[in-house]
Amino acid sequence: MADREAVRGASERGRDAPGSGRCTVVVLHGGKAEGREPARPWQPAALRMRPFATALRRALPSRSAEVVPVRYRYRGWNGSAADPLQDTLLALDALAARDGDRPVVLLGHSMGGRAALRAAGHPTVRGIVALAPWCPEGEPVAQLAGRELVILHGDQDRVTSPDASWRLLTRAREEGAVASGVRLTGGEHTMLRYAGMWRRLAVGAVTGLLGAGPLPPEVAEGFTAPEPVAVGAGRATRTG
Numbered sequence: 001m002a003d004r005e006a007v008r009g010a011s012e013r014g015r016d017a018p019g020s021g022r023c024t025v026v027v028l029h030g031g032k033a034e035g036r037e038p039a040r041p042w043q044p045a046a047l048r049m050r051p052f053a054t055a056l057r058r059a060l061p062s063r064s065a066e067v068v069p070v071r072y073r074y075r076g077w078n079g080s081a082a083d084p085l086q087d088t089l090l091a092l093d094a095l096a097a098r099d100g101d102r103p104v105v106l107l108g109h110s111m112g113g114r115a116a117l118r119a120a121g122h123p124t125v126r127g128i129v130a131l132a133p134w135c136p137e138g139e140p141v142a143q144l145a146g147r148e149l150v151i152l153h154g155d156q157d158r159v160t161s162p163d164a165s166w167r168l169l170t171r172a173r174e175e176g177a178v179a180s181g182v183r184l185t186g187g188e189h190t191m192l193r194y195a196g197m198w199r200r201l202a203v204g205a206v207t208g209l210l211g212a213g214p215l216p217p218e219v220a221e222g223f224t225a226p227e228p229v230a231v232g233a234g235r236a237t238r239t240g
Contacts, residue, residue: 023060023210024095024104024124027053027069028088028112030134035076043075048191049109055203056107060212068095077111077134084115092122105209107202110134110160110189113151117168120147127209129202132157132189135164145176150205150219151228152198154187166228180205180222185232197231 030045039046049069056067072087092104103126108116113133120128121143129150151169153162162183169181182201184194191198201216208215222229 022064022099022102023212024066024068024099024102025056025060025206025210026088026091026095026104026106026116027056027067028084028106028108028115029069029072030110030112031072031075031077031084032111033077034079036074036078039072039075041071045075045110045112046071049107049112051195052107052199052202055199056206059203059207060210065210065212077114082115082118084111085118088115088119089122092119092124096122096124103210105129105206107131107206108133109191113160114139117141117144117149120144120149127206129205129209130165131191131198131202132160132162132187133165133168134160135168137164137167139168141168141172141175141177144172144179147177148209149177149179150209150222151179151181152184152201152205153181153228154184154189154191154193155230156186156193157189159189169228178223180219181225181228182218182222183228183230185230201231 027049029049053067053069070088070091072084074083101124104124105127106116107129109131111134113130116128116130127148132153149172151165153165155162166181169179173179187194204216205219207213218229218231
């Protein structure tokens with residue numbers, strides 16, 4: 001397993017130092033496996049991420065930090081076309097053209113989590129926070145080498161598989177990612193149950209990866225725990 005501080009030190013060379021405030025969070029909403037109908041901002045998958053974006057804007061300094069939601073062209077992943085991934089990479093390229101190597105953290109839910117994981121190899125990406133990500137078997141992980149990764153997944157999710165998330169986390173660590181897993185006991189896919197806990201952990205993970213605040217204790221523990229840290233009923237315990 002890669003050491004978090006060593007990876008962070010390497011990633012900061014040539015970038016804005018953490019806490020300097022110059023940073024961007026790219027927010028990626030969910031979708032579905034197939035679908036060429038246009039993605040709209042009032043659809044539930046997009047609305048689901050608005051409270052996270054709002055909380056991040058409050059948590060980060062507005063003069064030098066930016067929260068950027070990506071609107072996909074289509075609602076579906078669409079097989080090998082991987083349309084949301086292409087949209088994410090285009091957005092990252094546009095931000096890099098404007099801001100140079102300003103560090104980016106990707107925050108994605110469900111299909112957006114899959115897009116975030118796939119886009120991790122972009123040179124501006126410092127870290128990824130994936131919420132209940134869609135992790136089909138055989139997803140690539142080489143692009144996660146040297147990146148900081150946090151996966152949050154509810155154990156009652158019936159849409160995407162928490163076990164698949166933990167398998168991907170293990171493979172990412174083997175590839176050289178610095179990764180933390182947190183299991184929300186009783187949490188489900190929409191993130192409505194325990195919504196406050198989802199937001200606290202996600203926002204804290206993003207600001208922590210950017211060096212703009214401390215990591216939530218559960219997320220910090222997850223970087224060194226061999227298994228995902230289980231959170232529920234107001235306290236954290238290790239799974240296993």
